[in-house]
Each structure stands twice: as C-alpha cells, then as structure tokens.
Amino acid sequence: MAVDLSVVFCGVKFENPFVLAAAPSTDNADMVARGFEAGWAGAILKTTSVESEVVSLAYPMMVGLDIDARRLVALENIDLISGRHIDEVEKDVRRLKKDFPKKVVAASIMGGKKEHWEELVRRLEAAGVDLIECSFSCPHGMPEKGMGSAVGQSPELTEKTARWVKDAAKRVPVIIKLTPQIADIAAAAEAVKRSGADGVTAINTVKGLMGVDLDTFVPYPNVGGHSTYGGISGPAIKPVALRCVAEIARRVSIPISATGGVTTWRDAAEFLLLGARTVQVCTEVMRHGFGVIEDLTDGLANYLEDKGFASVEEIIGKALPHVVEHSQLPRDGKVRAHVDPEKCIRCGVCYVACRDGGHQAIEFGPDRLARVDEEKCVGCGFCPTTCPVADCLTLGPASAGKGRAAS
C-alpha cells in the first residue's frame, strides 16, 4: 500500500483516520485491544464519570429500524454513559498505552460540575491518555440531569464547560462532541473554538423514537411497558452528520472528527472530503465486528491510489468549495432526464414517479419503454432516484433543439 493513510488530528498522529467511537465496543480494554489488533488507529473509550456519578441503566436499551429486507438501517439506543467509572478507565488507559504505544488511546468524559470535569481530566492525563473527548451531546437520560446535550444545545454552556476542561488539561488535547439537536451547530463549534479547546466531534446520535408496537401501543424499546426517546445512529443519519460536518468546516477553523452513519470506506471518504480529519465508527463495528477496518483502510487506500493521491491529507476538505448557499447556486445549464433503452427493464416506476411526483414528462407506451418528453421535463432529478437499474435513468444536457433551455 503506497498511499499514506496517516493523519494528524489536534497534534496527535493517527496511523489511519479510523477511530472507534465512544460506545459499547470500547467499554473495556480487552475489546479495544482486539480493535487495535484488527487495525483501528485509535479508540475513544466509552464515556466515563467520577465514582460518585450514579449510572442507572434501563433494559432493553436498543432497537433497530428495518426497511424491507434491509436490517439495521438505523439503531436507536437509550444506553447511558459507561457504568465503569474513572477508577477502572484509568487502569484501561494505562494498560492500552503500555500494550499499544503507537495507537491513540482517547477517553470520553462527562461531568455534572466543574470539579468533576477537572478531576476526570487530571486522572486521565496522569494515566497517559492521548486525547480527551467531552460528551456535550448525549440526547437521552443525561439532559434530564443537566448533562449531555443539555450542555451542547447552549453555545454559552458549551463555551463555559469546554473552558473548564481545557484549562484543566495540561498536556492533552481536548475535543468536544457536539449534538445535532441544535439550530446552528456551527455556533456550537464557534463556542468550542472560543473556549480554547482543540477540536470537535460531530455528531452524536440524533434524538428519535423508533416505532410503536401496534399490539401493545408501547413504543420501542419496550422497558416494562414504557419507553422513551433515544439516540439514533447508523446509515440513516449519515446525511445529517455530513451536513453538520460541512457547516462546521465552512464556518469554523477547528479540527473535526466526524461520526454518524459511517458504514463503508466510501462514507468515510465523503466525511474527509467535507473537512473531517478523522472518522469515528460505532454501529457498523457493533454489527459486523472490529474486522470491518480491513476494507475501510484497503478501500480508502485503493480509492486514493486510483485518484492519484499520495495521502489522506490531500483530500481533506476537497469538497468544501463546492458547498454554497442556495442563493449562490447557478441557474443556467438545465439538465433533462435520459432513459437508456438498452438498460430499461420496463417496470414503469419512473413513469408513475414523474406522473404523480413530478411534471408528467415521462411517457409509457404499449412497449413499456419509458420515454422522456424533454419539453416537459424540468430536470428535477427525482426519477433517477426511483429507477432500479444503475445508470439507466440519468440526468444530462438536453438533446439538441429540445427543452426549455434550448428554446
């Protein structure tokens, strides 16, 4: 592999951009050790707290979303921070740093007051941690105690709390994990920047409610006949996470660790192109194991090589110049839908979609071949999303002499 996958994030060198997110997969040193052996560059140990913090878990705490036969399009959890307090986590940090000196051992922390944050930082630094992530973003359970996303939803509280942590940290970079449950996530990142903290992680889970049992009327997950809102992760939240990363990257000069719906190296590459320097993964690791790192690194390296890049650093932020406000989008150069008659399987799905969701621009005759009327087609882009065949229904310039743009 000739490509250099390493990145530097907040002054810390990662052998590749892939980091295990603070989650069940990083809740003890044995699991993290297996992750490191599989090839992960770093791990953020599951969020810990001072010994006096009571962590009262409710079970079951997870439920998945299926769409047709596709399982786990999204995962909801009502898990809380780790039941393992700082006394155990500092031991894990020592062991992991000793056994894996080249890997990045990070810890995630959450405190109820200034003294707790300071104590957590002091003890983790003493244990030799490489990076500290602060969760200002857990959307369930913690906000009721004034923690988690209760902090992250207020730029003022974010700045104040981040400053406590940053001031306490003598040696180790501090990053703040942000919540998408906020009107302007870039404002939260700006608050982090003002605090002096070193970077941000975007995003924590998206608050949601996964569904309702139609027989018992109890929403999922059913905890003794009741349920509550949870945090949604998995492939479904990737667009939200990409948007958040782009908004932060465009407005704030601060290192970003991206997370939210990363399943393949393609997802990871998208986050890097939008300005992230590292990519955290959780749900896909929980589902298919630490071994998913193999195709993440192999696929990313092959992609970079195919595109003529020598390192990950070269692609970071490369998509950002193409992100503008809606008013800045060009209005000329109309496109039209085109059907490849060789590929069309005569299903008529695009016909219905354009008829009832578009501009009645697709004709469907007795031969069942979809034909686009370029006078009526405005190039809205909906029909290609419905076509079951790759590269059959595409957008392109209007045929010569056809279409409104040409008339």
Added chain:
Amino acid sequence: MTERVTRDVSVGLLPHQAAAEAGRCLYCYDAPCVKGCPAGVDVPAFIRKVGSGNWRGAARVIREANVFGGTCALVCPTEELCEKECSSRLLGGPISIGALQRLAWERGTAGGVKAGAGRGAGADLGADAGGTAAGKRAAIVGAGPAGLSAAWELRSRGWDVTIYEATDKPGGQLDWTIPSYRLPPEVVAAEVGAIVATGMKLRTGVRVGREAAEGLLAENDAVILATGLGGGRASGAPGEGRPGVVKAEEFLARARQGRSTRVTGTADTGGDLAGKRVAVVGGGNTAMDAAVTAARGRATRVTVLYRRTAREMPAWPREYRGALAAGTEFLWLVQPVAFEGAGAADGAVKAVRCVRMALGAPDASGRAAPRPIPGSEFTIEADLVVMALGQGSNQEIVEAFGLAADKAGRPVVDPSGRAQVSAGALPAGHVLKAKVFVAGDLGNGGATVVRAVAEGKRAARAAAGELERLAPREEAGSNGC
C-alpha cells in the same frame, strides 16, 4: 437445439445486481462458505468489498487464495461448494457467490473492466515475482491448474521454478477437455499467461521419463508432480477399436480446439455431427459435457447409456439438468457389450449392443452394484460412441519417479501431498535431494479445478516449509471482515 443450453458464458451480473446480491450477505461468523471452498477463498471479505465498490481489493482477496480466480468463477460447481454451505440458503436462497466472484475478478484485475464480460483478465501478479532470492529450485511436472498454482506460489516466494509440460502449451485440462462454452479460451490464456509471466521457465513438449526424473530428483529442492491422470478407461467390450468409438477426453479436446460447438473435420464422424446419432457411455460430469457438446454439434439424437440410475449417477445435478436441457436422452441400467459395425472388424461403428442391468447389493463405492440381466440384450444405432468411463491412474509418472502407489495405482501421499519415493528410484551415485509432492488429478483421481489449485498451493507451501499455515480457516481469517 443448441440454444436450449443455458450454461453458456453469459453476461453475468451487472454492477447494481451485484450490489443487491452483496447486500444479502450476512457476513457470517466463521463463515461456512469459506469452509465449502477447497481453496479457502475468504468469501465474506471479498463480498464486503464488492458491496463497498472496492473491486481491486475484492480481486486481491480472491487471488490470495486462488490464483485461478477468474477460471474458477466460471467453472466452479459453486452449488456443490461454497453456495451449498451459505447460511442464506435458509433465507431467500444462497448468495450467488460464483457470479460475484466473476464480476469482482473482471472489474478488479488488470484489464478486466476494459476486457468486459466473459473476456479474459489475468491476475495482477506483476511481471516477475521477485528474482530467485530464496535460493531454492523446483521442478513442476505438468502445467495444468495444479502445477501452475504450485509454480506461482513458489515463484512468489523467490524460488527458481521450471515447469515441464508434455503438450505444446500450458493450461492442462483448462484448455483440453472443459468445453469452451463454459470456459472461453481467452480466459484461460489470460490467467495462464499472467502466471507464466512471473519469471518461471516453461519447457513444453517435454515428457518426463525415467531418466529425466532421476535428474529432477537430484537437482531440485522440490519436485511437484501435477500431470493429471493416465487417459480415458476402456470398457473392454468387443469392437471398441472401431472408427467412431472415441474416448470422451479426445472428443472434448477436439471440440474445444475447434473453437466450435461442432466436432468438425474428424475422419471417424465424417465432420459435423448433423444427422448423426451419438451414444455417450458413462454417468459422470465428463459424460454430461460430452452429451451437451454433441447436442451443440447438431447431433440428431444424443443418448447417454449408464449402467445404474439417475440416483447413483456421479454427475452433479446441475450437469444432469444441463444435459437434459440440451435434449439428451438417458437410458438407465444399460451397459454396452459390443460395438457393432458394417462389415469387417475395422469398419466404422453403426450400433451399440447393450444389456440391461439390475441393481444388487452395494459394492465398494457404497452404491448398488449393477448385474447384467441374462437374455436382455438389445441394440441401439449410433454413428459416434463417446466413452466417458473416467480416467485411469497415471502409471507412466508413478513409475518414472518411483512413487509408492496404492492398489488403484495412485501415488500414496501424506496430507500435504508429499509422496514417497522408493529407494530404488535413483541409480547409484545419485542423491535424492528433492521433496516430492503430488497435486491435482494425479493424486485425487480427478476432481474440480479449484481442488487442483488448492492442492498445488498446499504442496508449494509444504515445500516451502509453511505446513502449519495450511488449514483454510487460518488462512481465511475468522469471519472475513
């Protein structure tokens, strides 16, 4: 009638179909499909890469276990191997692993995408696999899939490798008896070419006899024997020497070399099979290939004669179905007793005299033993009789190398494929330097291409002292991702 056969090399999966198929893979822990693959291809790992669009990575995973990944994607009986074990067979049906492998190979290897579906795409093996740094020499006898697989493994470890091939070109069975409608010659040429181009010496037209064997045993660190079997068996029935009675291996080779679905220009059939009646004797996969090839050659009528029933027939169900689809008729519980012709004993065959059989107690193979029913003889007309009775052991090579052999004449080998060379194999003054291994049909009596490739790999790794790494599970990793 030729177009009724559905097993031709077709377009294969389109990328979006592959994505949908890959999306069904469960990525099983300790994946059963990997255990079903003789070469131990890490199936979930390559499917994951197909799903992520990492085509080169997918091809690499396949190649690391099977240097004939493209050939095997076309000829592997996947429903008998990996797909038979697939956990998804209990859901909507097994994942189409063979089809995914084919697309991964075509898109992920050098020139594969440009070459397009059904075209050849050799592995990205590099021009030369790295000098002769190992300071070791190997002689490979036989340039079929087993021999070439062994040769590639040793070349990639820096061995000095020489292959001795009896025919005029490398490829072995791949370019000999496998019908071209299943395995196009350009696929074989590309894969074989990529392997040979890694810096090995290839000596074609060389039959290794006793004297040459002595030299190889004395001068090499390893000798890997991968010659294949000794040719088609005869029935012993009177008239078998008549023109028009041919062995299946010869018939299929002629058809393949003609690059035509017809058997043309042969003296004993009068050329094209149009208007001819063909009888195929035997019930194995080779018999099915011969029957389909004859049907595609426009024979008027193709009849398979088998002495047991469909239940005992060794041909795989898919091959049987293929022969039926080609319009072949089957006569069960029938055995030829004489091949009859017009006039003299050397006159061309005109008919097969048969006897009906009854099944009795199980024989050594565990199948019911057929016994002739006295007085049940009858005759069927035939202009061409193809004898597909399996191939006998290769006595020539066993004797040349002085190998210990079992009752069936097959070399005795240990689990790594290592053979025993008898003390008298070398004349006085010669020192037995080489470790001798057997790979492919020569040792296993005739099996799949993928098994030959796996045995070649196994022998090479054993020769290189890596025996401990041979278990497919260990090679493949735990769950492939």
